[in-house]
Amino acid sequence: MANGHAFILDREDAAFLRIGHLSILGASRGPDNIPFVARAVGYRFSTDLREVTLFFPKADAREMLAHIADNGKLAAVFSLSSTHQSLQLKGSDARVGKAVKADLELVNSYCRAFVDHLEKLGFARKAIEAMLAFEPDDLCAVTFTPSAAFSQTPGPNAGRAIGAKR
Amino acid sequence: MSLRLDGIREALDGVIPGTIATCACDGTPNVTYLSQVEYVDNEHIATSYQFFNKTRQNILENPHARVLVVHPYTAARYRLLIKYLRTETEGALFERMKAKLAGIASHTGMAGVFRLRGSDIYRVLEIECVPGRTVQAPPARNCLSALRGTAERIRVCTDLEGLFQETLGSLDAYFGIRHAMLFMLDGPAGRLYAVASRGYKESGVGSEIAVGDGVVGVAARERTPIRIGHMTSEYDYGRAIRRHIEQGGMGVILENEIPLPGLPESRSQLAVPILAAGRLLGVLFVESSEELRFGYDDEDALVALAAQLGTMIHAQQQLSDAPEEFSPSETAPSVAAGKPLLIRHYCEDDTIFVGDDYLIKGVAGSVLWTLLCDYSEKKRTSFTNKELRLDPRIHLPDIADNLEARLVLLRRRLSERESHIHIEKTGRGRFSLAVTRPLELMQIRTPLIR
Numbered sequence: 001m002a003n004g005h006a007f008i009l010d011r012e013d014a015a016f017l018r019i020g021h022l023s024i025l026g027a028s029r030g031p032d033n034i035p036f037v038a039r040a041v042g043y044r045f046s047t048d049l050r051e052v053t054l055f056f057p058k059a060d061a062r063e064m065l066a067h068i069a070d071n072g073k074l075a076a077v078f079s080l081s082s083t084h085q086s087l088q089l090k091g092s093d094a095r096v097g098k099a100v101k102a103d104l105e106l107v108n109s110y111c112r113a114f115v116d117h118l119e120k121l122g123f124a125r126k127a128i129e130a131m132l133a134f135e136p137d138d139l140c141a142v143t144f145t146p147s148a149a150f151s152q153t154p155g156p157n158a159g160r161a162i163g164a165k166r
Numbered sequence: 167m168s169l170r171l172d173g174i175r176e177a178l179d180g181v182i183p184g185t186i187a188t189c190a191c192d193g194t195p196n197v198t199y200l201s202q203v204e205y206v207d208n209e210h211i212a213t214s215y216q217f218f219n220k221t222r223q224n225i226l227e228n229p230h231a232r233v234l235v236v237h238p239y240t241a242a243r244y245r246l247l248i249k250y251l252r253t254e255t256e257g258a259l260f261e262r263m264k265a266k267l268a269g270i271a272s273h274t275g276m277a278g279v280f281r282l283r284g285s286d287i288y289r290v291l292e293i294e295c296v297p298g299r300t301v302q303a304p305p306a307r308n309c310l311s312a313l314r315g316t317a318e319r320i321r322v323c324t325d326l327e328g329l330f331q332e333t334l335g336s337l338d339a340y341f342g343i344r345h346a347m348l349f350m351l352d353g354p355a356g357r358l359y360a361v362a363s364r365g366y367k368e369s370g371v372g373s374e375i376a377v378g379d380g381v382v383g384v385a386a387r388e389r390t391p392i393r394i395g396h397m398t399s400e401y402d403y404g405r406a407i408r409r410h411i412e413q414g415g416m417g418v419i420l421e422n423e424i425p426l427p428g429l430p431e432s433r434s435q436l437a438v439p440i441l442a443a444g445r446l447l448g449v450l451f452v453e454s455s456e457e458l459r460f461g462y463d464d465e466d467a468l469v470a471l472a473a474q475l476g477t478m479i480h481a482q483q484q485l486s487d488a489p490e491e492f493s494p495s496e497t498a499p500s501v502a503a504g505k506p507l508l509i510r511h512y513c514e515d516d517t518i519f520v521g522d523d524y525l526i527k528g529v530a531g532s533v534l535w536t537l538l539c540d541y542s543e544k545k546r547t548s549f550t551n552k553e554l555r556l557d558p559r560i561h562l563p564d565i566a567d568n569l570e571a572r573l574v575l576l577r578r579r580l581s582e583r584e585s586h587i588h589i590e591k592t593g594r595g596r597f598s599l600a601v602t603r604p605l606e607l608m609q610i611r612t613p614l615i616r
Contacts, residue, residue: 025234027187027197034230035195037187037245038296059297060243075195077185090194123182126301130241131182133299150220152198159219 009149009163013087014049021113022078026054026142028067028094036063040076041132041139042107052076052089053143055099055107057134065140068094074144077152081118086152087162091144099139107139169293171208174237174244175462178203178211179395181238186213188224188231196220203235204263205462206287211246214267215253215284225250225286234296238458239303243296248288255284258390265384265392309467312340316471325591326482327574330362333450333475338364341464343452345429349375349382350448350571352528354563358386358449359528361575366427371578372526373424382449385437389446393436393465395458424524434459438468442476445566450475479568486570489550489595507586507603511535514613516561520585529567530576532560537599538587542607551595573597 009017016022024040042055054076058065068074074094079086099107111132119125149163178184184200198221202214211233215222225231229250236243254260264282316336323329330348337343345365349358356377363369378387385392435453439446450472452460510519516531517524526534536559540546551569554560562569577589586603 025185025187025197027195027232029187029189029193029195033189033191033193033228034247035187035189035197035232037185037197037232037234039234039243057298071193073193073195075187075197077197077199079199084199086199088197090196092194124239124301127182127239127241130299130301131236131243154199154201155217158198158217 009049013149013162016080016085016087017045017049017078019080020110021080021117023081023114024054024079025077026056026061026064027075028064029071029073030063030067031070036067038064039131041134042103042110043076043078044103044106051143051145052091053097053103053141055103055139055141057138058140059135059138061140061142065096065142068096068142072144074142079152081121084154086154086158088150088152089144089146090148090150091146093147094142094144097141097143099141103141104136104139107134169244169295171205171211171290171293174235174242174293175205176239177235177237177242177244178205179238179458179461180235181458182236184233184235186221186231186233188221189228190220190224191227196224200233202263202267203233204259204266204285206259209290210251210287211248211290212254212259212263212285212287214263214282215286216267216281217283222286231288237300237303240300241298242300243298245294245296246290247292247294248290251287251289253284253286258388259287260285261384261388262390262392265381266394268394306463307342309341309463313467313470315340317474320474320478323478325594326479326486326570327362327577327591329475329478329482330574333471334362334364337452341467343454345454346450346452347382347427348448348450349386350568350575351377351386351446352563353446353567355528358382359575360424360426361448361571361578363427366429368425368427369578369582370424370427371582372530372575373426375426381435381437382451385439385451386446386449389439389441391436391438391465391469393460395434395460429453429455431455433457436460436465436468438465438472440472440476440479442480447476447479447568448571479571483568483570486551486595487555489552490593502601502604504603506606508606508608509535509538510608510610512610512613514611520583520587523583523585525583525585526576526579529560529562529569530572530579533569533572534576534580534587536560537589538601538605538607541599541601542605547599548592549597549599551597 024043026040027035027037029035038056038061040054040056044053072094073092075090077088115128118128151160151162152158184203186200187197189195200213204212206212231248233246263285267282319336320332323332334346337346347363348361350361351358357374360370360373375382377383381392432453433455437449437451440448515527517527518531555569580587588600589597591597
């Protein structure tokens with residue numbers, strides 16, 4: 001494993017990340033340390049939560065993919081829109097891969113769940129659908145091993161490191 | 167840049183929250199949600215600084231950041247490359263963001279969590295339209311056309327009262343704004359008094375709000391528009407008034423307070439200061455029970471309208487102080503019949519009661535008392551603004567005080583209270599008094615017992 005250690009989240013944070021309709025945004029940075037941000041349209045965790053895969057439309061995330069190829073650094077914030085509970089994962093071994101057919105089904109299922117969740121909160125369904133729209137053959141997968149996690153829920157504790165290293 | 171910041175302002179309003187990516191000196195990126203992005207001008211935005219978090223730490227080390235915002239109706243996404251410049255902790259921008267943040271906090275269940283410590287100002291270096299699908303936005307009201315309609319309608323007004331009524335009427339007719347109030351400033355008292363309103367059960371004309379209290383008071387103090395899409399109790403003027411009253415003492419009932427009108431379920435509010443010749447004249451206030459009813463375009467239109475209104479109010483005041491060069495013959499007092507009407511005048515603050523009913527206080531009270539004394543003692547019915555301004559019995563707080571606006575207020579109160587006393591304009595800077603009941607005037611030097 002590129003980071004040399006695995007990252008352990010407690011049961012509550014692990015359960016949070018397994019919610020199927022979190023809002024996800026990824027950030028990378030270029031050689032000049034200028035950051036980039038893009039919205040992910042789906043995500044997948046390995047069973048033990050040690051590996052995360054985020055899906056991005058390449059047309060949107062092109063600069064991020066170049067950054068990742070260059071330095072592997074990635075930060076991703078996962079947020080539940082109804083409560084604003086948020087968690088940020090960071091890693092430095094990100095790599096870009098292809099999205100396979102099973103991924104596409106996963107992403108479609110995520111998009112439906114996310115749109116449903118936001119519609120219940122009063123957002124216009126069509127606008128959220130458009131926000132997540134992508135061309136299937138434009139989808140790519142970014143996989144990384146989180147090496148740090150931070151609570152990002154708004155408030156004075158936002159940014160607090162969580163989880164334990166083993 | 168091909169995209170202009172003022173062309174994407176709606177996306178900054180945070181209906182769908184924006185996100186900011188920053189980078190630490192060691193090259194670790196960070197990404198977090200933004201509670202607020204404020205349009206400052208075509209080259210600058212501001213974000214709220216609430217806690218010393220990683221984002222803050224990063225921008226102090228490495229000022230470049232990227233922000234992703236989403237248009238709430240079209241879902242168009244814009245990615246902004248920005249550079250941190252400075253943090254403001256007071257002033258118009260800070261107060262505008264503070265008021266808005268309080269609304270956002272209340273709307274998102276974060277009241278007590280969100281507190282603005284500063285406005286972080288960034289220069290916008292690039293705007294990228296993120297490729298992807300969008301939806302067509304619902305047809306929007308054309309604020310420029312509404313502003314033109316309003317401007318054309320009010321420019322023919324020849325007196326203040328007409329100007330106030332036509333302004334509020336135009337807001338309804340052209341902007342679809344059904345609930346609005348106009349406040350004028352009493353500078354030395356640090357208060358604003360309502361001179362006109364539209365869309366409320368009670369007009370509330372004569373009600374007051376302290377400069378600095380609520381949306382209206384903050385707009386006046388900071389001389390900046392305050393626009394809130396998710397109304398919060400913190401800036402609710404009704405609550406501000408209640409707090410003011412409560413500070414006066416427990417269980418005190420103010421007999422000489424006129425309640426402020428207001429929507430019980432107000433969700434969106436916009437208060438725009440009215441300025442002319444570098445002075446604050448008053449505040450134009452609008453509200454709606456719809457969330458996010460007023461956008462940047464409404465704010466722009468009302469600021470432009472307030473500029474015209476300010477110039478016209480200023481001009482009307484000067485014209486009224488120079489009465490037309492004719493001297494109407496003193497009309498005989500109208501026939502006053504029936505039981506005498508007791509008029510009590512409390513010298514302490516010029517509070518006037520007609521019978522048992524509170525009518526008015528302050529400068530307008532002092533004006534009315536002077537008129538009624540002259541009417542009773544000298545049978546006078548014709549008056550000019552100019553002589554009132556010079557009359558030592560009337561304590562105008564300020565040489566530039568808008569006497570004409572005080573008279574508008576007085577006329578409205580007399581008419582609404584069916585007080586048997588009427589004031590009618592007879593020409594520019596001239597008016598007459600008509601009384602339909604015999605009067606018994608009582609001057610009271612002891613303070614009003616509350």
